[in-house]
Amino acid sequence: GELATYWTDVIGFEPNNKLAVAGLENINSELKAFSGLCVLFLRESGHKMANTILSRFYSNVIRQKTDQAATDFAQACLAVAAFYSLWRAAQSNSGLDDVYRKLLKTGDPTKNIKAMSWKGCGDDLSVQDLKSYLVNALGELAEKDKWLIKAKQNLRFDYAKPVCKFALFVSAHDTIVDTDNPGLMKVAQAGTRPYLDAQKWASPDFKTIEHIAPVKGQDTWDPQLYQTEKYQSVGNLTLLPGEINSSAGNQQWKVKSIYYRHLAESDPSRLAQLEQEALAIGVELQSHTVDLLRNATFKHHIASIVSVPTDGLWNMNLVEARAERICSILWDRVFAWLE
Secondary structure (H helix, E strand, O other), X not given: OHXXXXXXXXHOOOOOOOOOOOOOOOOOXXXXXXXXXXXXXXXXXOOOOHHHHHHHHHHHHHHHOOHHHHHHHXXXXXXXXHHHHHHHHHOOXXXXXXXXXXXXXXXXXXXXXXXXXHHHHOOOOOHHHHHHHHHHHHHHHHOHHHHHHHHHHHOEOOOOHHHHHHHHHHHHOOEEEOOOXXXXXXXXXXXXXXXXXXXXXXXXXXXXXXXXXXOOOOOOOOXXXXXXXXXXXXXXXXXXXOOXXXXXXXXXXXXXXXXXXXXXXXXXXXXXXXXHHHHHOOOOOOHHHHHHHHOOOOOHHHHHHHOOOOOOOOOHHHHHHHHHHHHHHHHHHHHHHHO
């Protein structure tokens, strides 16, 4: 019966109907928002084994009906999302399910972590034990420098698409343009630009993961991006409300940047100037695409991208630097959820 409730309230969580997972309404607002996004991220990733442990913590929410049980479940959501995103950003799924099987079957006796099955510990669950166990399961990936080496290579659209989306959200959350490094973002004060909540994750403003240097851009973009397949890297991706028209998407950076600036710009006079700028270089903007971009509500994440001048270069060096920055922010923020 509790698993059926978990299926309805957690796996079936719809942020357009409820602001938080049922039972979490009274907990810390940031934790409530982050946990809802993590639930959707894990669901979209198809990471079904996460439900084996999260359902255990949710049983206590149902049974105990306390803010502490709700807080523990929310923290478990963050911990599992952090563990999964760090694992999959750096390597394949191989061995991942066994981590959960071992936790449920035996725990880790060497660290006095009990098996987290009903038989193993009943409702005596420790979220701190869960975090410790998952950090240990990461092995060398719990060291940022070693993780970064692998993540910069493996966090790619064609390997881990939902994790790329998650990384783009995390690196857009409370960040600003790094004015010393056009194309990059840097961490800002808390509350600057909140992105981590379930409603934003599900928003049509983030419907598409877009390749900035397009998949078929060998003739007009940096050839190194295609010789090494770096065009698939998270450093070459962004979130958009819809796909840029293919005829525009395969053109040079100066054309695509004009489209992106429609998403970043709110001043009507500046928007009119963009149209004139496009005509000056012989480009007729696709009205449907422009309308999609202009009408989007959430736009901040594009600011770092359009800090690259229209006459600048979107090349291999920038994509690699952006991948490293996104990965670094991801690790710093989500590893804290495991501590």
